[in-house]
Amino acid sequence: MNSILKDIAAVKADHENVIGHLTWHSLSEMLITPNELKDKLIASGMGEGWMPNEIRLPDAFRRATSDKFKREVAPGVYENYMYREVASTHDFVQRNLVCETKDTKGRRLDYHSDAGSVVLDRKTGKVDTRYVTAIAQQLVSSAAQRFDIYRQHYGATTLRTLFSNILKSMSPTPVRPSGGIYFVPKQFESQLQSLVGFVTSLEKGEAEKIPLIDTKDMKNMITRKLSEHLQSTLEACEAGVINQLRKGDLKVILDEAKRIVEDYKHYEFIVTGDLREMEQKCQLIRQKVAAALKNMAD
Known part of the structure; x- marks a missing residue:
């Protein structure tokens, strides 16, 4: 993380020059009642529509x-x-x-x-x-x-899943192989600010966001990470079919792949170089998803 943030954290960016944000969050073990969670979601601006399923x-x-x-x-x-x-x-x-x-x-x-x-x-x-x-x-x-x-209480596992689902709605791209740090395009800035506010309002929650400036180096980094993300998604689709995963497990992979391809449109203003490679990967993922869904229906 330090290598990524070394030249970024001290930059005071003009809002117009920001292409997006790096963000990460963490949560220690904790408990929270449904009513408390709903209040914090509403207060942060996320809204109670993100409430997890009722506790069974x-x-x-x-x-x-x-x-x-x-x-x-x-x-x-x-x-x-x-x-x-x-x-x-x-x-x-x-x-x-x-x-x-x-x-x-x-x-x-x-x-x-x-x-x-x-x-x-x-x-x-x-x-x-x-x-x-x-x-x-x-x-x-x-x-x-x-x-x-x-x-009567949700636990940290439910909250972490909630964080992940909210973040997925902002077209994130992981910027390190082990995950944990993501790039979120500029158009989701207000939603990201609400997420950060929500996480930090929790007793054991921490979250940060740092602006990325519109420079060639930053765009090249995001382009590279997006390409890696698409490639790993393509490989996950292929592995899921080859390994004959159960339909439920395979559907999770395919739904995630469809979301990632759909998110690509939010990066077209950032991607540098020849776009054909990215578009080819997106097309291959679409083909793999369509073929896998057809096999599941047969």
Whole structure:
């Protein structure tokens, strides 16, 4: 990131000379109620239309029973506790607490598949627990307490997905292979400012945007990154078909590819050099998407 920003951060740009912004954001673990989230979305200018889906009880229940616990009970002997789902019907969801005992000295591995259980009644929203040991009692009771919290709060994972979805509406291009830093064209400046304001309004959120000036070097950089983005998108489409991904997984890749090709029009005023290579990549992606969709329908 430092190499990208080295010559940019100190520039005070004339608004007319800005071609877009570099932006990034981060979020530590946190919880927020739906009402609090809606208020912050409205206050930032994003609007409540970006609200995530309502919290489903089974989803909150599975989040509450996703933790693992490990302890040493004797020299070289460890107990690993984890939850496994054993039943899910219209009426209830049951997850059992499994205890895996690993004896590194005796080179043995034992399982107790029913050390405890946590059962969610879908209709009443109540949770019943059962256990056979004191440590199992602590773990299932803790899971039940977490469920009471998670059923009323969104977590950081949901918020990060929300950030990503909002950013995708601004035709972003990643500027480093590992992601995390994006270029957003100038025409989305007001939306980007709202996103930055929204993220920073959260207790554990951070976000920045830095203007990119209309210079040959900056345009060349964005052109190069856009070309790389199109190429990786084309390769992802090809790999998805070759690897025979499930229809749902392949559709996610194809929908993303269609969005990226559609976003290209926002970069035509930035791209330098011969446009034919970019347009050829866009056309190849369209062809791959069309062929894949046809195969899915057959």
